[in-house]
Amino acid sequence: MDAAGGEQLSLAAVRDALVRLEDSVVFALLERARHPRNAPAYAPAAAGEGRSLVEFFVREAEALNAKAGHYQKPENVPFFAQDLPSPLFPTKSSPKVLHPLASLVTVNDAIWKMYFNELLPLFTVDGDDGSYAETAALDFACLQVVSRRIHIGKYVAEVKFKDAPQDYSPLIQAKDSNSLMDLLTFKAVEEKVKKRVEKKARTFGQDVTLEDNAGKQEGTSGDSECKVDPTVLSKLYDQWVMPLTKDVEVEYLLRRLD
Numbered sequence: 001m002d003a004a005g006g007e008q009l010s011l012a013a014v015r016d017a018l019v020r021l022e023d024s025v026v027f028a029l030l031e032r033a034r035h036p037r038n039a040p041a042y043a044p045a046a047a048g049e050g051r052s053l054v055e056f057f058v059r060e061a062e063a064l065n066a067k068a069g070h071y072q073k074p075e076n077v078p079f080f081a082q083d084l085p086s087p088l089f090p091t092k093s094s095p096k097v098l099h100p101l102a103s104l105v106t107v108n109d110a111i112w113k114m115y116f117n118e119l120l121p122l123f124t125v126d127g128d129d130g131s132y133a134e135t136a137a138l139d140f141a142c143l144q145v146v147s148r149r150i151h152i153g154k155y156v157a158e159v160k161f162k163d164a165p166q167d168y169s170p171l172i173q174a175k176d177s178n179s180l181m182d183l184l185t186f187k188a189v190e191e192k193v194k195k196r197v198e199k200k201a202r203t204f205g206q207d208v209t210l211e212d213n214a215g216k217q218e219g220t221s222g223d224s225e226c227k228v229d230p231t232v233l234s235k236l237y238d239q240w241v242m243p244l245t246k247d248v249e250v251e252y253l254l255r256r257l258d
């Protein structure tokens with residue numbers, strides 16, 4: 001991981017990286033929310049050999065990303081890993097701070113189902129504006145950034161293990177997933193994350209104008225004026241992003257002593 005990698009890997013540095021990524025998650029959702037649901041982009045299509053435009057787009061985009069070397073980093077995990085091409089250009093190898101089995105840890109199937117079945121209906125309106133290609137590209141952007149955020153859980157787990165191997169090792173040896181989950185959970189941090197992403201959605205989702213709008217103070221526009229309902233962001237993090245990040249942490253830790 002760029003900012004938090006290398007010798008300086010610390011819980012504070014990894015958490016900083018997660019905080020910065022919140023901005024990207026909020027902006028990706030805001031962009032997708034500018035279009036309605038656009039159901040035809042998700043329907044199986046003859047042109048895609050039975051796959052939808054969105055699935056076709058993600059597979060093609062991942063093949064391009066793979067050629068450029070994107071998946072050489074453990075936090076960048078493809079949704080369709082089978083038969084991806086190798087990097088065509090030299091990639092600079094980053095310091096190996098994670099256990100080699102980190103590459104096996106992926107929750108992208110769960111992210112895919114969550115995004116299309118649960119999240120999309122919450123933050124897009126019913127309708128069809130015909131912008132199917134944009135829709136596919138914007139969905140890919142949302143999926144990619146959410147997946148990256150969640151798979152940074154590998155680094156979180158590594159730091160937590162290094163900070164307290166005496167606490168984690170017996171639980172790993174006993175394959176005690178539930179106790180590992182309890183040990184790595186910080187409820188107070190999670191509460192702050194939820195509040196912050198909701199605030200970011202409220203702040204970034206406002207229209208910024210130069211007019212003096214009738215005494216309205218900065219940051220006080222109602223939620224109905226926001227481009228994405230801010231509570232959808234806190235729900236996304238509460239119900240899916242943080243639980244899946246912790247699943248990644250547990251999966252990583254279970255392999256940590258192999």
Ligand SMILES: C=C(O[C@@H]1C=C(C(=O)O)C=C[C@H]1O)C(=O)O
Pocket residue numbers: 015018153156184185186187189190193241242243245246
């Ligand atoms: C990522 C961490 O692990 C857990 C997951 C969190 C998250 O996904 O934001 C927050 C706190 C922890 O319960 C962390 O401790 O920072």
